[in-house]
Amino acid sequence: MKPRPTKRSWAEPWKVKMVEPLRMISADERRRAIAAAGYNTFLLRSEDVYIDLLTDSGTSAMSDQQWAGMMLGDEAYAGSRNFYNLEAAIQKYYGYRYITPTHQGRGAENILSQICIKPGDYVPGNMYFTTTRHHQEAAGGTFVDVVIPEAHDPANEFPFKGNVDLEALAALIARVGAAKIPYVCVAATVNMAGGQPISMANMQAVRALTRAHGIRIFLDATRAVENAWFIQQLEPGYRDRSVASILLEFCSYSDGCTMSGKKDALVNIGGWLALNDKDLYDEASALVVVYEGLHTYGGMAGRDMEAMARGIAESVSDDHMTARIGQVQYLGEMLHDWGVPVVRPIGGHAVYLDARAFYPHIPQDQFPAQALAANLYEESGVRAMERGIVSAGRDKLTGENHHPKLELVRLTIPRRVYTQAHMDVTAESVAAVWDARASARGLRMTYEPRHLRFFQARFEPI
Numbered sequence: 114m115k116p117r118p119t120k121r122s123w124a125e126p127w128k129v130k131m132v133e134p135l136r137m138i139s140a141d142e143r144r145r146a147i148a149a150a151g152y153n154t155f156l157l158r159s160e161d162v163y164i165d166l167l168t169d170s171g172t173s174a175m176s177d178q179q180w181a182g183m184m185l186g187d188e189a190y191a192g193s194r195n196f197y198n199l200e201a202a203i204q205k206y207y208g209y210r211y212i213t214p215t216h217q218g219r220g221a222e223n224i225l226s227q228i229c230i231k232p233g234d235y236v237p238g239n240m241y242f243t244t245t246r247h248h249q250e251a252a253g254g255t256f257v258d259v260v261i262p263e264a265h266d267p268a269n270e271f272p273f274k275g276n277v278d279l280e281a282l283a284a285l286i287a288r289v290g291a292a293k294i295p296y297v298c299v300a301a302t303v304n305m306a307g308g309q310p311i312s313m314a315n316m317q318a319v320r321a322l323t324r325a326h327g328i329r330i331f332l333d334a335t336r337a338v339e340n341a342w343f344i345q346q347l348e349p350g351y352r353d354r355s356v357a358s359i360l361l362e363f364c365s366y367s368d369g370c371t372m373s374g375k376k377d378a379l380v381n382i383g384g385w386l387a388l389n390d391k392d393l394y395d396e397a398s399a400l401v402v403v404y405e406g407l408h409t410y411g412g413m414a415g416r417d418m419e420a421m422a423r424g425i426a427e428s429v430s431d432d433h434m435t436a437r438i439g440q441v442q443y444l445g446e447m448l449h450d451w452g453v454p455v456v457r458p459i460g461g462h463a464v465y466l467d468a469r470a471f472y473p474h475i476p477q478d479q480f481p482a483q484a485l486a487a488n489l490y491e492e493s494g495v496r497a498m499e500r501g502i503v504s505a506g507r508d509k510l511t512g513e514n515h516h517p518k519l520e521l522v523r524l525t526i527p528r529r530v531y532t533q534a535h536m537d538v539t540a541e542s543v544a545a546v547w548d549a550r551a552s553a554r555g556l557r558m559t560y561e562p563r564h565l566r567f568f569q570a571r572f573e574p575i
């Protein structure tokens with residue numbers, strides 16, 4: 114008999130009511146599929162994927178309460194009752210005053226960038242995000258990375274690697290002047306750093322610094338609930354506070370947010386822009402009608418707004434967050450224990466493989482992370498995505514490739530979708546690719562789209 118472990122386990126706070134069969138195609142078919150997709154996992158057919166860890170965006174399972182809400186859709190063009198339910202949920206849990214739905218997060222980013230950023234402005238942020246930076250630059254701004262240096266080191270165990278480097282932010286303000294900085298864009302958690310949280314103390318300090326210069330803060334609130342869970346677990350003084358109350362306090366240090374409801378808010382589509390300033394909201398809602406739809410639906414169906422309103426309330430539950438991030442950590446710690454190089458500490462929504470450590474023999478210009486994601490699919494049918502030089506794109510002025518320090522593959526865990534057994538299979542698949550690392554080869558890019566190239570670029574083996 115083996116000794117019984119002394120720990121007490123957590124379990125998911127739900128049970129399964131409906132299932133969707135998975136399909137695994139043969140190794141030969143997988144080889145053909147990834148070649149036909151130009152070695153880009155975004156171009157695979159979902160039917161050819163076994164376990165889909167491409168993204169946690171819009172891939173969550175909705176609850177019975179959310180599905181019931183779908184039947185209560187008020188599909189009026191204007192003033193749908195579901196809009197008011199959504200508005201009330203955002204006001205209650207995030208604390209912002211004025212809200213307009215958008216079709217998803219990037220819709221909100223477009224509107225915010227257009228109303229706030231003038232050509233020649235600078236927009237500091239705690240590491241870039243692909244669509245966020247695109248809209249800031251399209252509006253004439255220059256993104257400036259002010260995340261702490263620890264964020265660029267995949268092995269560094271600092272618990273709040275999403276923090277803003279206050280000295281770097283102060284130096285930027287001194288260099289270009291507050292008038293050229295329309296707002297600071299604070300992401301919580303920081304996706305591109307590995308789903309790393311920012312601490313409440315850091316957020317308070319950013320608020321104090323920006324207030325002194327009259328600069329606004331807009332949150333990328335996409336995974337702010339997950340960030341609140343990390344604060345509860347890791348930051349002194351927050352252990353007895355609910356995730357919901359931490360979220361509300363965190364948001365109170367900002368002037369509004371852009372939001373992709375497809376992540377924390379447990380829906381398949383939707384987003385919003387929230388603002389505390391009435392004049393700014395009026396400008397935003399004048400643009401929403403151009404790009405998204407009337408300000409009371411912003412590109413969303415009534416039923417989808419209802420599902421998001423209900424999803425927000427479910428997302429702030431402590432039990433939900435413990436199981437959600439617990440599953441991510443289960444996968445990450447297993448790989449770490451086996452000696453597979455992953456970004457430390459394990460983040461909130463994904464486990465990030467360190468492709469530089471996998472393939473030190475493949476130069477960054479031969480896309481080691483892109484190759485690793487393709488190899489993992491070929492090995493096992495598990496779909497992940499590149500977060501390295503392909504995602505980083507080119508400098509908007511010089512046209513040169515950005516060379517990010519982090520060259521990662523993201524295994525992103527959808528919420529309430531897969532079981533621990535799927536995580537076991539995934540870990541074993543990654544370990545098999547790790548064992549075969551010496552024979553891996555780099556890639557050459559054969560097609561490069563002009564914008565957000567990682568979505569549609571094509572490659573071939575060298």
Ligand SMILES: *Cc1c(COP(=O)(O)O)cnc(C)c1O
Nearest residue numbers: 217218219242244304335373375
């Ligand atoms: C997904 C995401 C966005 C963009 O949201 P979409 O709904 O995909 O348009 C913005 N910021 C972060 C951090 C994200 O993860």
